[in-house]
Amino acid sequence: MKTNWIFLVIAVLFLAGCGNKTKKTVNNDRVVDGTRIIHFSGYDWRVGNSKDNRQGPGPNYFSDSKENVWLDDGGNLHLKITHRDGRWNCAKISLLESHGYGTYIFHVASRVDGFDKNVVGGLFTYANDTSEIDIEFSKWAKDTTEDSQFVIQPGWNPGNHYRYFLDQTGEQSTHWFNWQPDSVVFASYQGNVGDNPPANQLMAQWTYTGVDNPKPGKEAAKINLWLYRGNPPTDGKEVEMVLSGFEFRK
Template sequence: MQIQKDKMYAMLRKGMFGLFVVLDLFALKACSGPEAPQETPVQQSNRIIEFSGHKWLVRNSNNDKQGPGPNYFLDSEENVWVDDEGRLHLKIIKKEGIWYCSGVTLLRSHGYNKYVMYASSRLDQIDENAVAGFFVYGNDTEEIDIEFSKWSKTENENSQFAVQPSSKVDNKFRFNMESENGLSTHFFDWKPDRIEFASFNGHVDVNLEEPLNHWVYKGADIPPDDEERLKINLWLFKGSSPSNNQEVEIIIDRIEIL
């Protein structure tokens, strides 16, 4: 008799749990109107970190080569971590003869906005085969980039502002950045009719200081506000090894979305 009662209570609890799940799903659906921020679907195995007051998905290519590069990407704490000062570290590391790159993606889309990055490492001195990127990405033709690289050519300038496809005339502005004290600030201000880019020495108030490098894009390839995500990555051009065969690291003090 007691066994039958226990079974009955178990079924009752199960039924009530199912009801609560249905109610929760209904509530979520009711709140997901067009004004609600959308988030990137996350697999259970994905690593999430918190940096600059935001949640970020750490990239993992699951032992497959992926673009850009193509390269292997790893989400381990060896190549992506936030230190005790709250700074983000991205690193290209070598494990068992394989170079692994790194990247993070903001879970929420923030659309048209000013995106500011405060760097605390010498982005102007990273290995000539490495690329550090701060960018908004929807797809390969809806992308806004600030990139630091010599693209495997020692004589190249080390930085660029770009709107994809950057192969088009007037979709890219290249320049040399020199970070005297290892600190620099960079932003792009994305609007429906224009994108303004700027870079500064040191950590500065971007609304008060005069930039060292500045570019305004008004061309036909301004991406629409369509759930693009802010990303930061560190990768190897054409999947080549670092030219000095040493690991590569960048440090980001913080980001702001204004």
């Protein structure tokens, strides 16, 4: 069983491609029909904006301001929870294309293991609340608990989530899931890794083979940074999450 597991992990990493193929492109930030679009890592993403209404997750206020979502000169994506005019504003983006089965790889360039207990960072695909695959960084308002999880929604169903500690040693980390008809394989690694990362950089891994594996359809990859139940950070500080790249591999 252990041998089969190691083989599966190596096979999935092979599907992810050789080396780090993260695309860096110039920022062609634009507005289309009132919606802000950014071009991150070779893909177009819609920036979420709830205006003066709270919306999920949370619920929270989500802002498309460049104070909340922006690309730096190196092509890195910044998502930030800010406090302006007495209101906490969160950040989320959604890929314009739907890709279906394959490997979704997120290269994170900031520490996400030290978030305030009310903060949630999400890397995921979403079609609806019961058709969703998540990698999430959060303590869910608890003082003593793991800071991360892999989830197949509905997450409350038995066997649909796996909690773990990130225990990062540096700013960079890589997180992915390989979504196939019969399974979803998750992994989190130290560093900005590509194909065949060293075993000692593995932080967590999990394979899901249950009945709630979503079917492809109208799902899209998404990245968000938000507040659990809309409650502000307990330390009152703004929060930022940075990604250096996103990859999709069939």
